Amino acid sequence: MSHQPYEKWLLSEEVISQQDKESLKIHLQECKSCQDLHYAWQAVEQEFAINAQVEPQSGFDQRWEIRLEKTRETRRQKRITVSIGITLGFSLLATWSILLADLTNFSLSSFLGNLFATLGQFVSRIIHILRGVESLFRAFPLAIPISAAIGVSLMAVVTLLLAFWTASLFKIYQPKQGVILK
Numbered sequence: 001m002s003h004q005p006y007e008k009w010l011l012s013e014e015v016i017s018q019q020d021k022e023s024l025k026i027h028l029q030e031c032k033s034c035q036d037l038h039y040a041w042q043a044v045e046q047e048f049a050i051n052a053q054v055e056p057q058s059g060f061d062q063r064w065e066i067r068l069e070k071t072r073e074t075r076r077q078k079r080i081t082v083s084i085g086i087t088l089g090f091s092l093l094a095t096w097s098i099l100l101a102d103l104t105n106f107s108l109s110s111f112l113g114n115l116f117a118t119l120g121q122f123v124s125r126i127i128h129i130l131r132g133v134e135s136l137f138r139a140f141p142l143a144i145p146i147s148a149a150i151g152v153s154l155m156a157v158v159t160l161l162l163a164f165w166t167a168s169l170f171k172i173y174q175p176k177q178g179v180i181l182k
């Protein structure tokens, strides 16, 4: 039994006529060898179809991985920014407190104690430092106008730092907007 041109038709992508299709169908019913070839080739084509579906899936995973990495990086920058902001905020509050205490001459330690009572060790450290400054004022009255000047300078520096921090905050968030726009 000749398997041609049936084998050729089975393995090629070429479109065959309706008449050829009929004769192929008849040959497949009679010929075990061509039947096996037909099913084997169908299995291979199915395999290709599945792989073609899997391919973009893995590409999606990669994109998702990159997005996750970007999200992590953004969160890390946010955490850094927040901690810098908190530190600067405390510095600003402390500086203003020094200035306020200079001007009104009320008890620095009780003022700060009430203000920061619940804010833990970080604040108690500030109070400790400021108590030292307060006792310095008592010992040397001349230190008051001098420290007032220092306080004003400090506040100016901290305000500048805060402005710089705000500017860098905008810089950090701008690339994120760019990614969303894409």
Ligand SMILES: [Zn+2]
Pocket: 001, 002, 003, 004, 006, 027, 031, 032, 033, 034, 035
């Ligand atoms: Zn055959």
